[in-house]
Amino acid sequence: MSTVTRRSGASTAGVALQIIADILAGIIALWIALYLLEANPSNELVxxxxxxxxxxxxxxxxLFPIETxxxxxxxxxxxxxxxxLLIGHGLAARLRRA
Incomplete structure (x- = not known):
């Protein structure tokens, strides 16, 4: 396997990992926004x-019990x-360097 092929595969894996991390963080961020905006909890999407x-x-x-x-x-x-985000992007950058 040539170096070019290996780097291309590592780059693709890095991008995929970065996208997955972004989606996971996005789901959590969307829930935070819906909670703060007091979205209807009986709504199916919420x-x-x-x-x-x-x-x-x-x-x-x-992890931190906060009363508010x-x-x-x-x-x-x-x-x-x-x-x-930090772990996903960090691992993606490491894969791209490999």
């Missing part, structure tokens, strides 16, 4: 996004979104 964000941020939800509800959602879900 419910699906809440379930997805809760699953994606399960490891960071209630909106700040609790912003901080704890925001940590997960930032982690997906």
């Amino acid at each position: 419910d699906v996004l809440h379930d997805a964000a809760r699953w994606l941020a399960g490891w960071s939800y209630d 509800d909106w700040l609790n959602v912003l901080v704890n879900y925001g940590i997960a979104a930032a982690a997906y």
Whole structure:
């Protein structure tokens, strides 16, 4: 396998990883925005996004117990979104260098 082919494959994998990280962080960010804008929780789209964000941020939800509800959602879900972006983009950059 030539160096050019290997770099092209690594670049493609890096871009794919970056896109996945952006989508995951975007789902969480969209849930944060819907929560802050007080979207109707009985709406099906809001419910699906809440379930997805809760699953994606399960490891960071209630990491910091903050009494103010909106700040609790912003901080704890925001940590997960930032982690997906930082880790995903960092790994993508590392793949592109390989």
